[in-house]
Amino acid sequence: MTALAESPADARAARLAAAPPAVVIDHASKTFRLPHVQYSTLKERLLHPWRSTTYDELRALNDVDVTIRQGEFFGIVGRNGSGKSTLLKCLAGIYRPDAGAITVHGRLSPFIELGVGFNPDLTARDNVVINAVMMGLTRREAAASFDAVIAFAELEEFVDLKLKNYSSGMAVRLGFATAIQVSADVLLVDEVLAVGDAAFQQKCFEEFNRLKAEGRTVIFVTHDMSAAERYCDRAMLIERGDVQMIGEPHAIARAYNELNFGRLVHEQDETGRYGDQKVCEIADAWFEKDGVRTGEVAQHERVTMCARIRFHEAVVDPVVGFSLRNDVGHTFFVTTSEWAEVATGSFAAGEELTARVAIEAVMSTTKYELTPSIARVGGVDVLDVREDLASLYVHGTRVTGGLVDLPHRFELERG
Numbered sequence: 001m002t003a004l005a006e007s008p009a010d011a012r013a014a015r016l017a018a019a020p021p022a023v024v025i026d027h028a029s030k031t032f033r034l035p036h037v038q039y040s041t042l043k044e045r046l047l048h049p050w051r052s053t054t055y056d057e058l059r060a061l062n063d064v065d066v067t068i069r070q071g072e073f074f075g076i077v078g079r080n081g082s083g084k085s086t087l088l089k090c091l092a093g094i095y096r097p098d099a100g101a102i103t104v105h106g107r108l109s110p111f112i113e114l115g116v117g118f119n120p121d122l123t124a125r126d127n128v129v130i131n132a133v134m135m136g137l138t139r140r141e142a143a144a145s146f147d148a149v150i151a152f153a154e155l156e157e158f159v160d161l162k163l164k165n166y167s168s169g170m171a172v173r174l175g176f177a178t179a180i181q182v183s184a185d186v187l188l189v190d191e192v193l194a195v196g197d198a199a200f201q202q203k204c205f206e207e208f209n210r211l212k213a214e215g216r217t218v219i220f221v222t223h224d225m226s227a228a229e230r231y232c233d234r235a236m237l238i239e240r241g242d243v244q245m246i247g248e249p250h251a252i253a254r255a256y257n258e259l260n261f262g263r264l265v266h267e268q269d270e271t272g273r274y275g276d277q278k279v280c281e282i283a284d285a286w287f288e289k290d291g292v293r294t295g296e297v298a299q300h301e302r303v304t305m306c307a308r309i310r311f312h313e314a315v316v317d318p319v320v321g322f323s324l325r326n327d328v329g330h331t332f333f334v335t336t337s338e339w340a341e342v343a344t345g346s347f348a349a350g351e352e353l354t355a356r357v358a359i360e361a362v363m364s365t366t367k368y369e370l371t372p373s374i375a376r377v378g379g380v381d382v383l384d385v386r387e388d389l390a391s392l393y394v395h396g397t398r399v400t401g402g403l404v405d406l407p408h409r410f411e412l413e414r415g
């Protein structure tokens, strides 16, 4: 009997499942109290000592319960205000949960938000050294790692500039570079990809690969679903402080996109269907990535539009078409087998045909709908059209405001 070979991903999953816990979040909740009356000065408070302050309670985290294993790359995703940063701050010990408990095993290095741990009135040099010492490095170790931090952040020219004069992108680079140089067991990373240019993002990706290879535990907050899918072993989706789902990153990315954009691959919607489907019908349409059905793709990845057609009568060389439209209803790409000069062939009743068109996802980051169609040669006798039968969410880290992100080259010539 031959043993079934285990894939590297399965082997990693099995290793992680057996690893000891790195972080245990045990039914943690956090509520903020928001006062109705705000005293802006002490005088005001003294003048109105009898005025009682009432509070609204905001449940930022509600009974979060998860164990993250040593060596796990764990993603936290959720919409704005869902509680991600509050959870990271609880993990870092900046906030104390008001119910439940959080246990972190080993040394923790937080890269949480601009300014945490940094003093704006000190130079980058002083901030990096002080931060490293606070993280447990000796002064000598801190000084020794300083050059590496500055080189990673590419801020060699700005080491003696006070932090308050840094741009937000520069400060993020410095913060991230400082956080990763401490050989921490658990690294907390909040939205490093949202700020910073493409070159810095690439560097972060390389760093994530290194951290993964070294078996570090990383807890990673992001809005970038392609990064979550690429790096995370598991992810958690939170919405208004509640954990909606913990699981495999593709499923989490899909659930996140559904939260943002509504159902991605929706139920068959009979409105927007044309043709009488007597000769043939479009049975299904979907998107594929690497031969697997998908509802999302990263910008510039290859994705394939697919449709399956079922024939009820004989027909010769029917024309298959696909059109893609964006979230505001602009059709921006249409193709047919006729334009592509592809003869589809002869079909008898009972046969099926699957048509595929591969494209590069150069579109801007939003949701797209696919309308497949089938017609007789010449395209006038429409046999079946099903509008918006499949959906695709294109995600990326760059929002340009353009409809497409065409590959291009910048050239400058002075004078």
Ligand SMILES: Nc1ncnc2c1ncn2[C@@H]1O[C@H](COP(=O)(O)OP(=O)(O)OP(=O)(O)O)[C@@H](O)[C@H]1O
Pocket: 032, 033, 034, 058, 060, 078, 079, 080, 081, 082, 083, 084, 085, 086, 087
């Ligand atoms: N210090 C605070 N005092 C009062 N309310 C707060 C405080 N910090 C966060 N909140 C509230 O708690 C909720 C969760 O905020 P949090 O910053 O954790 O969300 P987030 O998921 O990180 O959002 P984003 O994606 O916008 O960064 C929000 O409604 C926010 O207004």
